[in-house]
Amino acid sequence: MTELAPTVVTYPDGALTGSSTVTHVTVLGDGRTGVVLETTPFHPVDTAWPDQPADTGLLRTPDGDVRVATVVTGGVHEGDLVVGHDLPVRMGTEGWTFVVVHVLDGAGPKVGTAVDAHVDGRLRAALSAGHTACHLASLALDAALSDAWKKDVPTDAAGHPAFDMLAIQTSRITEYGSTDVYRIGKSLRRKGFDPAALDDLRAVEERANAVLAGWAGSPGAIGIHREDHTLAGRRTWRCELPEGTVELPCGGTHLTSLAEIEAITVAVEAVEVPGGVELTMTTGIRLAP
Structure with missing residues (x-):
């Protein structure tokens, strides 16, 4: 296989379209074809942490x-392209080149073909809203449970x-929302978490939702910041909350301002599982008209 360069990605900047050239085509089975472009606006699902679903659209x-039909992460090592769930390493592993693989139902364009990439904007907008809501909800949940710790532990981007x-x-991003599952077992209790903090889940919800209500509609900017424009480059989600700017590592897509948000709400439920408790937080976001 001809040596491939890392894919340059434009989705962190919000791009939905772009012109590029096909650099590699691979047969994936079941009649599908994988196409690699020099540059793409398509967001692929991450194999190691598949929280945000892939973009769809047209070439x-x-x-x-x-x-x-979908877009996945591929890695090239010693001349071999490994795609999707078969990829045995995390993004950024030394000695690997990481590319975006556009999965087509059927045959694809040949190597060297010039193409115009068009992402489904409706789906992208819905997932971007859901991903932003997921980050904000996780920070709000941390704040709601800040008094549940008996020992010092690492803090989040907001200091909780x-x-x-x-x-x-x-963690799974959905259209205009997300679902996050947490485990409260021996390991977390040894770190100092008091499970009694979850005895009144409605109170936890109220505290988290009060935090979120204070953020929704405020003027703070939201963006992805990066220096490396390739797929494996480090990217940081930055949000200007009323209390101050927070930053989190993130490879997904997002809204551009808290002012776009009318409301974010969370609901939490807990069930007993062997060795502890499983807590599920379901988040929903409503955008301003």
Whole structure:
């Protein structure tokens, strides 16, 4: 296989379209084709932490439009391209080149073809809102549980004990929302978390939602900041909250201002599982008209 360069990605800047050239085509099975472009506005699902679903859309070619069914992360090592769930390493691993693979149902354009990439803007907007809501909800939950700790633990970007970071099991971004699952077991209790803080879940919700109500509609800017424009480059989500600016590592897409938000609300539920408790937070966001 011809050596591939890392894919340059423009979705962190909010791009929905772009012109590029096909650099590699691979057969994926089940009649699908994987297409790599030099530059792309398409956001791929991350194999290691698949929180935000992939963009969908179209590649417009000289022979007509082809649908992009999904977009995944690929890695090239010693001349071999490994795609999606088969990728055995995390993004940024030394010795690997990381690319965006556009998955097509059927044949794709040939190497060297000039294409115009068009992302589904409706889906992107819904997922961007959901991802922003997810970050804000996690910070609000940390604040709501800040008195539940008996020991000093790492803090989040806002300075509260980092419950989200320490307890998170899975996070899934949905259209205009998210679902986050946390585990409260022996490990978290040893770190100093008091499970009794979850005895009154409605009170936890009220505290978190009060924090979120104070942020929604405020004028703070939201953006992704980066110096490296390739897929594996480090990216930081930055949000100007009324209390001060917070920053989190993030590879997804987002809103551009808190002023776009009319309301964010969370609901939390807990169930007993072997060895502890599983807490689920469901977040919803409503945008300003």
